[in-house]
Amino acid sequence: MFRNLLRAAFAALASFACLVGAAKAADLPTIRIGVLQYGTVSWELEVMKRLGLAEREGVRFEVVPLALKDAANVALQGGAVDVIVNDWIWVARQRAEGRDFAFAPYSRAIGSVMVRPDSNIRTLADLRGQRMGVAGGALDKSWLLLRAYSRKTIGEDAAKLVKPDFGAPPLLNALMLKGELPAVLNFWHFSARLRAAGMRELLSLDQILQGLGVEGELPMVGWVFREDWATKNRPALEAFLRASAKAKQAMQESDTVWADIRSLTQAEDDATFTALKQGFRAGIPTADVARAERTARSVFRILADEGGTDLVGSATALPAGTFWRAGGR
Incomplete structure (x- = not known):
């Protein structure tokens, strides 16, 4: 009791x-x-x-x-x-x-350039004339920084170097995994999914910023x-x-x-x-x-x-x- x-x-x-x-x-x-x-x-x-x-x-x-x-x-x-x-x-x-x-x-955390492991792409210049998926549209910050980086490092605007395909992040990932896109510039979490699926990072934002002479995170x-x-x-x-x-x-x-x-x-x-x-x-x-x-x-x-x-x-x-x-x- x-x-x-x-x-x-x-x-x-x-x-x-x-x-x-x-x-x-x-x-x-x-x-x-x-x-x-x-x-x-x-x-x-x-x-x-x-x-x-x-x-x-x-x-x-x-x-x-x-x-x-x-x-x-x-x-x-x-x-x-x-x-x-x-x-x-x-x-x-x-x-x-x-x-x-x-x-x-x-x-x-921000997007990075991912490439297919079977694409033989080792440098940005290797993307010349190839399709590249770009998330976020023509004014996406990662894309604009990549364009500036491309001009500074290889003397050519990425917008002319590659054939950009602007699209929704999930669609770009799907096209890359099916082999229809050799490279994709996508948001960080979609890039992480590509990495887990065996795709390879070509350029990170930190590398792009360093190439542009920007110090600090x-x-x-x-x-x-x-x-x-x-x-x-x-x-x-x-x-x-x-x-x-x-x-x-x-x-x-x-x-x-x-x-x-x-x-x-x-x-x-x-x-x-x-x-x-x-x-x-x-x-x-x-x-x-x-x-x-x-x-x-x-x-x-x-x-x-x-x-x-x-x-x-x-x-x-x-x-x-x-x-x-x-x-x-």
Whole structure:
């Protein structure tokens, strides 16, 4: 009888603790994160959620699923979400046009040039006259950087060197695996899948940047938000950014957290899962924001020369304030 009463008392205390914890969590400020469905950002957010990292830092986040990249931009501009993931080029263009968005680095993982192992392609020049799939369109940043790299290293624009086929990332991968494309410039996670399937990396973004004389790592994508919102909600935002950094640390150091989110990666086999895990880890930024911003300034000039106003709008240089600094500027 006494034992039963004791168990009931402990159960009641546990329930009360859960209710108190839930009440405390409900009192925390909430950040609405606009996330593309099935995007790799959801991997980190799931780790953050499973480990309770945001709540430990004193903030909650709510995921708002979005279908397309443009929908994320519209949702942020319209105030439907507080934060999205985008690149700093978009932020720079917005700031040049008077809109006060800011960027906090999230990942430096970006596309690479992959070739078939049976293609006998060993250098960029070997692609002359051949078809190459390109994801993201004619203004894709990786493609523009490749064009600049090609001109500098072999004296010929990649747009004239190869026959570019612009297309959706999954389609380009499928065509390459069927042998219809000898080379593909695709987003990082699609390149990782190609690597797992036996394709070979010809050029990485780091190699392209080094060939262009750019020093330092480049986090191309990051958390993007309005600066006025960030200023008003600075403690909540910086708590979220700390939680994001801790989630990345866990994903860098622990295979267990990856096992827990394996289903989200949609990896068909162990080789693909390993390639995706390695690709994500390789993309975790290690440089501080000031150094990343200096690298971005150098790359901005290259991209502006290649993409012109269609890419950067009226911006002539990386606008001040594009990169958010924790604790203020």
